[in-house]
Structures are given as structure tokens and as C-alpha cells.
Amino acid sequence: MRLSTLQFLTFLTITNLPTCTPSTNPTPNPTQRQLQNRSKTFSIGIVLFPGYEPLDVIGPFEIFQSLSTYYPMTISFIASTTGPIPSRPPPIILSPGQPPTTTDHIISMSLLATHTFSTAPKLDILLIPGGLGNMALVQQNDTTIESFITSRYGRLKYLLSVCSGSVVLARSGVLKRKKATTNKGHWRWITQFGEGIRWVPSARWTRDGKIWTSSGVAAGMDMTYAFLEMLYGAQGGLTNVMNGIEYAPHTDPDWDPFSVVWNVPGADPQGSVESCVKPIGW
Structure with a gap:
């Protein structure tokens, strides 16, 4: 059942939500x-592409x-070419049969790619972001990115995706027979790719073996915290970092109100939409 805006606001008002306690x-x-x-020393790679x-x-x-x-730890930014890579996506087709939509009006930033896919160093951890650029690549x-993943997958200790970056994992084949989640606003488009994937409709992030996938955009920070807590433990450095940057991560991987907001098939419409985050260690 699709919730109208009025129904959703009513749901927020009348639903018994959990009480946040210290x-x-x-x-x-x-x-x-x-x-x-x-x-x-862990070697981290983050893939970049226009858009x-x-x-993420x-x-x-x-x-x-x-x-x-x-x-x-060390970090490499990896793309098809070295140099500045813009966050503005190239023109994309938003409706079948229609010409590509111009993106010139979208403001943009650029990050510097330090390596290409052929010159990237040995990696322990590889992170694939999302963005409209993924749609353009499809x-x-x-x-190119799928080929890079399959060539490196066996030697990686961990593979992470944020938001629609999971479409790259799906197309590469590494998600076969594994669970994963993704951006809920683009759920229907992303989940059409890949075979034998156990897509989780309500999840802030998922972990299956060495693969971690997160929901949309900001959820990548929560997944990153959970991943680093698994890797290093929270006590000490990680707790100091999270409180230093004044970010209280969601620590429940099943908390996912946006699966309700975007009416994702299989999501629980009665799921909690209340946020009970608090600083780490408190």
C-alpha cells in the first residue's frame, strides 16, 4: 500500500514510537x-567517477x-584518469525514449584522483560511492569499475558500497547469493541488476562476509562507523573521532525509515521512524 503524504504524517502522529533512554x-x-x-597499515581505495x-x-x-x-592507513582515489573528477554527472536519460537531460546547471565540486584503475596500489579496503554518475555509466x-572490482575482489579484505554504488557490485557479480541494500529512492532501478542477490528492503546497512553495503548517502557514514568498530573496536580512537567530529551514528543496521518514506516493496510500514542516536560511549 502506498502511503500518501497525509497518511504518513498521521502515521508519525499516532504510532507508538520507542522512547530513547541513556x-x-x-x-x-x-x-x-x-x-x-x-x-x-590498511590500504584504502575510493573509486571516483563523474557524477x-x-x-558518499x-x-x-x-x-x-x-x-x-x-x-x-593509506588512501588512494581511483578513477579512469588521474586529476580532478567532478561531482556533476554527465547528461543522463531520465525517461525511456527521451533525449539525455542536461546537467550544466548543477553545481559541482572536484576531487583529485591519485591513481587510475591500472596503476592503483594493492588494496585491503575498497569503497564504491553512489551518485547519478552510476546511472550514466550504465x-x-x-x-570499467565492474572489471576493476572483479580483478581485485579476491585480494581485498573488505569491499564497501554506499548508496547506489551497490549497482556496480551487482553488475560485477560479487553480490550473487549475498544480501545487500541500497538507496531507497532508487530501489526499483538498482535492484533490477544482478542475479541471486538477497536485497534487504529495510536496512541502514548490511554485511555479508567481506561485503558491506549501505542505504542512501548519509547512511554511508553509519556503515563506515560500524565497519571501523568491527575492525578496530570502538574504545579509544574511534570513540574520540566520532565525538570529535560531533557525529552520533545510527548503530542499528535495521533502522530504516526511508524504506517507508519511499514505499520500498517488502518494507515494514509500521517500522520505527524515530531516531534514538546518541554520542558514542554515552
């Missing part, structure tokens, strides 16, 4: 493996950069 659980001590990871969603890249990068003051039958 946490009584202390941050757990790091495991032996997490302590060992703190002394390892990437800025926060900058949000996780902010956390990576801040945490690198505590634990050793329409251009450009599978």
Missing part, C-alpha cells in the same frame, strides 16, 4: 584481533582521515 552498556574492550589491527555523490565519498573519508591520526555500457 545507554547503560559501557563500550566493550577491544578484542585481541582488533588490537592487532590497530598496528597494521559521484559528494557525501567525503563522509566516510572524514572518518578515515580522523582515525588515521590513531591507526596507520547507460553508456561502461563496465
Whole structure:
């Protein structure tokens, strides 16, 4: 059933929502493996393409950069060419049979690609952002990023996607027989790709083996926190980073009000839309 705006506002008003209460659980001590990871140097790669969603890249990068003051890591920005890569997407077809829509009016920023797909260093962690540029790449039958993923997948320790970046994972084949989620506003377009994927309609992020996928845009920061908590533990550096940047991440992977907002097939319309986030460690 599709919720009208009035129905949705009424739902917010009458639904019994959970009460947020202070946490009584202390941050757990790091495991032996997490302590060992703190002394390892992890090589991180973030893929860029014209039309990437800025926060898909900058949000996780902010956390990576801040945490690198505590634990050793390196980062590479990888694209088809080195140099500045704009966040403005190329012209895209929004309606079948219609000419491409111009994007010249969209404001843009550029990030500097440090490596190409052929010169990228050995990577432990690879992150694929979303953005309208993904749609343009599909329409251009450009599978360069998919080929890069399949060539590196066996040697990666972890593969992450934010937002519609999961369409690249789906098209590359690495999501077969795995669960994943994605941007809820583009759910129907994205989930048509790939075979044998267990798409999760209500999820802030998912983890299946070494693959992590997040919902739309800002959800990438929550996934990044959960991923780094798994890698290093929250106590110490990561808690200091999150409170230092004054960001309280959602820590419940099943919290997903936007699956209700966008009427995603299979989502629970009675799911909680209240946010109970609080600073880490409090």
C-alpha cells in the first residue's frame, strides 16, 4: 500500500514510537584481533567517477582521515584518469525514449584522483560511492569499475558500497547469493541488476562476509562507523573521532525509515521512524 503524504504524517502522529533512554552498556574492550589491527597499515581505495555523490565519498573519508591520526592507513582515489573528477554527472536519460537531460546547471565540486584503475596500489579496503554518475555509466555500457572490482575482489579484505554504488557490485557479480541494500529512492532501478542477490528492503546497512553495503548517502557514514568498530573496536580512537567530529551514528543496521518514506516493496510500514542516536560511549 502506498502511503500518501497525509497518511504518513498521521502515521508519525499516532504510532507508538520507542522512547530513547541513556545507554547503560559501557563500550566493550577491544578484542585481541582488533588490537592487532590497530598496528597494521590498511590500504584504502575510493573509486571516483563523474557524477559521484559528494557525501558518499567525503563522509566516510572524514572518518578515515580522523582515525588515521590513531591507526596507520593509506588512501588512494581511483578513477579512469588521474586529476580532478567532478561531482556533476554527465547528461543522463531520465525517461525511456527521451533525449539525455542536461546537467550544466548543477553545481559541482572536484576531487583529485591519485591513481587510475591500472596503476592503483594493492588494496585491503575498497569503497564504491553512489551518485547519478552510476546511472550514466550504465547507460553508456561502461563496465570499467565492474572489471576493476572483479580483478581485485579476491585480494581485498573488505569491499564497501554506499548508496547506489551497490549497482556496480551487482553488475560485477560479487553480490550473487549475498544480501545487500541500497538507496531507497532508487530501489526499483538498482535492484533490477544482478542475479541471486538477497536485497534487504529495510536496512541502514548490511554485511555479508567481506561485503558491506549501505542505504542512501548519509547512511554511508553509519556503515563506515560500524565497519571501523568491527575492525578496530570502538574504545579509544574511534570513540574520540566520532565525538570529535560531533557525529552520533545510527548503530542499528535495521533502522530504516526511508524504506517507508519511499514505499520500498517488502518494507515494514509500521517500522520505527524515530531516531534514538546518541554520542558514542554515552
